[in-house]
Amino acid sequence: MNNVDLRSCGIISLILGVKVDTYDLPVGSFPNGIMVDKKGFVWIVGSNSNLYKFDSRLDKIDSVYFIGDKELKPKGSIMGWAIIQDNDGVIWISQSGSNPLWRFDPIDEKFTSYLTSAAPFQMKLDEKNGNIWFTTLGGNTIGVIQKVIQHNSETDYKITEFEVGNDSFPSGLFLENDNVWVAEVVGNKLVQFKIIDDSDTISIEKTFEISNEYKIDVHSPTDIFVADNKIWFTEHGTSTISQYSLDTNQVKRFPTSANLFNATTLPFWLKESQNNGLWINE
Known part of the structure; x- marks a missing residue:
């Protein structure tokens, strides 16, 4: 994370009646879809084809994954929308402007794309x-x-x-x-x-x-x-x-x-x- 501009994007953790914590993400990420997995990690998708794994206990990004193939990155506008974890711990992501539906296995760290009529809006x-x-x-x-x-x-x-x-x-x-x-x-x-x-x-x-x-x-x-x-x-x-x-x-x-x-x-x-x-x- 050296030399990364962290001024314009972020995520917020709200603990009712206690405090609100704000965490920075890289410029251009525009976080949109967010979820907390079974182990407490926060996963975020936005507009830059990246999937972020955030460790709120250490206040830092744990891992960054490029969604799909960098060589085949679409030239147009991209936005991640919905993100959800299934019963097996696998993460599903929807993305407009690219392949509409992605499956990500946190174990082998591989993406698989699936075809739907349009990017899922909510899952x-x-x-x-x-x-x-x-x-x-x-x-x-x-x-x-x-x-x-x-x-x-x-x-x-x-x-x-x-x-x-x-x-x-x-x-x-x-x-x-x-x-x-x-x-x-x-x-x-x-x-x-x-x-x-x-x-x-x-x-x-x-x-x-x-x-x-x-x-x-x-x-x-x-x-x-x-x-x-x-x-x-x-x-x-x-x-x-x-x-x-x-x-x-x-x-x-x-x-x-x-x-x-x-x-x-x-x-x-x-x-x-x-x-x-x-x-x-x-």
């Missing part, structure tokens, strides 16, 4: 079976990655995508029991799909929808969270966090901006905290 792990569900904002699909053990005992992965409608632009998703909920940011919908798992084949069936068509106004929802028969969602365009009650069919809205028109904070993702609260980014 969620179903810890019960190890499947990874994702949305493709530009592909108008939701999809699932399944681990498959072949007859020769080698591991492979099966990727299945489901179209959810032209110009729907699915953004956030949430797994609840045998359902996957999806926020459609341009379609202005919150949709519940039942997951039908028939051995090696997975399909989905739409079972519920919240939208203007059903007399419930939804404004550019970007993420979704479901608990206690209530659906929480961010409304990016109106800068509100909203709650839909499945019991009463009513919506409550909570502005995240002090601006008269609620148009300055633009909340995006939702994340459950350990004390049953919700974190949002703006």
